[in-house]
Amino acid sequence: MTATPTSSTATQPQVTPAEGHHRLDSLGPVGLVLAGGISVQFGGALAVTLIPRAGALGVVTLRLLAAAVVLLLFCRPRLRGHSRADWGTVLAFGVAMGAMNGLFYSAVARIPLGPAVTLEVLGPLALSVLASRRAINAVWAGLALLGVFLLGGGGFGDLDPTGVAFALGAGAMWAVYILFSARTGRRFPQADGLALAMGVAALLFLPIGMASAGTRLLNPTTLALGSAVALLSSVLPYTLELLALRRLPASTFAILMSLEPALAATAGFLVLGQSLSPTExxxxxxxxxxxxxxxxxxxxRGKARVEPTPEA
Structure with a gap:
């Protein structure tokens, strides 16, 4: 089942966001992944400044709610005509998305941003080794693993154990997110599946955020900052990644996620004034x-597929 809209869907005027997606597709899958990574890391840097206002779980709630509202209004996904398997995929995608965000921000509340991102990246790296059928990808994964280990300072023994566990859990959920993002992109047109999954994640996290942050979530400044975090860390990157995963194998996408610590360090330097050591x-x-x-x-691999076979 492809992700291309049917002819009847294409005739409906309210589904014209496709033109914007075509322009995004022109970046190529690698460009989409890089643009999404830049957006999510600068959004993460902004979220660090918001955690003292609403707490880690409160920030996640604001991020997911604002992102869900924007995506549902923009995409206007169709609720009919989907199979039980389609809805199961969206539900699993939403649960993975919510868990990934909740675990990561819980980690950032306990350990520094750099080590948290470094530990989280181990999930996609493990996926790249398990999912790939080419031995060379194991080499790239190993090289990236060495890089993220050095970025963490060569060890994590001095970090809060609970924060480390949350970061590793976020990495595991990130791997699950990659798999179900790809499946969702194949089953739903445009970003419809993403919008529905974001709604699922927001509904699941709403009672958790309300219990954790209470009335702090209603502060106008907190709401504004939370909406900005949602756009930078959820709406833009998740949409770009979903589009990229339609044309990029999960193993290659997972290795590209190794850029996240580098992008996080850049965002930390520009937004939070954090400098880099020679080791970093x-x-x-x-x-x-x-x-x-x-x-x-x-x-x-792509060139090998399209290269014509010589005639006998």
Whole structure:
């Protein structure tokens, strides 16, 4: 089942956001992933400043609610005509999305942002090794793993154990998110599945956020900042990643996610004034090298597929 809208759907005027998605598609799958990574890390840096106002779970609630409202209004997904398997995929995608966000922000509340992102990336790296059928991708994953380990300072023994567990859990949910994002993109047109899954995640987290933050969620400044975090950390990156996963294998996408610590370090420097040590700079170089290798491998596979077979 493809993600292309049917002819009857295409004739409805309210589904014209497709033109915007075509322009986004022109970036190519790798460009979409990189743009999404930049957006999510700058949104994460902004979220760090919001945690003292509403708490980690309150920030997640604001982020998911605002993102769900924007996506549902923009996409106007059709609720009829979907199979039970389609709805099961959306439900699983929403649960993974909510759990990933909740665990990650709970980790950031206990350990620094850099180590948290570094530990979280281990989930997609593990997925890249398990999902790939080419031995070379294991090499790129190993190189990226070395980079994220160095970015974490060569060890995590001094970190809060609960924060480390939350970050590792977020990484596991990130791997699940990658798998179900790809499945959702194949089953639903445009970003309809993403909008529905975001609604599921928001509904699941609403009572948790209300119990945790209470009336702090209603503060106008907190609401405004939470909406900005939602746009940068959820709406833009999740949409771009969903579009990319329609044309990019999960294994290659997972290795590209190794860029997240490098992007987080850049956002931390520009937004939070955090500087890089020589070790961290070397780690970023390793991560970028692994990502470039993954991209070259994917491009090589694509050229091999389209190269015409010589006639006898």
């Amino acid at each position: 700079a070397a780690a970023i170089a390793l991560v970028i090298a692994a990502s470039i290798g993954a991209v070259r491998t994917q491009v090589g």
